[in-house]
Amino acid sequence: MSSSSSSTSNGKVRRVVLSTGNILEMEELIKKAGQTTIEELRGSINTTLSSWGGTKDEEQPGEVLTIQRVGNNAELESNDTSSNKTTVKLFLSNNDSTQVEDAIKTVSSSLNLPRIDLVIVTPPDVSDDATLESLEPVWKALEDAVGRGEVLSLGLADVSYQLFRDLYNWAKVKPTTLQVNLSSCCVVPQELSSFAQQNDVQVLTHNDAAVYIELNHESDK
Secondary structure (H helix, E strand, O other): EOOEEEEEOEEEOEEEEEEEEOOOHHHHHHHHOOOOOOHHHHHHHHHHHHHHHHHHOOOOOOOEEEEEOOOOOOOHHHHOOOOOOOOEEEEOOOOHHHHHHHHHHHHHHHHOOOOOOEEEEEEEOOOOOOOHHHHHHHHHHHHHHHHEEEEEEEEEOOOOHHHHHHHHHHHOOOOEEEEEEEEOOOOEEEEHHHHHHHOEEEEEEEEOOOOOOOOOOOOOO
């Protein structure tokens, strides 16, 4: 999900929701072996924008513009949720709590989910200088979502050991999962591993490139 602001016949668009659907349904994309996650994401977004191009003049009421692949129906049947575990990872552009609220609402509505099992957040600042104070509004919004029954458990990604420890000790709803990017360190730091074991936190690793995605897609004005 990304946000932008523009004028339409219906007024001002405050937010754009782009839904790629299941990328395994994109034959032209899955045929390309050996792609990185960034390349897959870039390809799925471009495919969605190209597919939507034929229907982009369709009017949508309100301040939210929804873009999705033609023929895509990402909704789950209600009986599917009993056997599936849903994890949502949020890549935040700022620490505004409304980003969290909008994202949870959008995903739950789009996929017809009664609740999300796990929400993992990547803060906009994952440097060693990031502070607990900057993350508090986001985490309070997540805790509120847990309190309303919309989310079952919470996690963090790519933050320093110090920030994770400080947030864990401060939070009312403790993070149960931590994702570590191995592109910044070859192994999980020992102090982080020990803290996770002592507090029953699941540590997962990934090696996604920390880069911005540029889309070369032109659309008619």
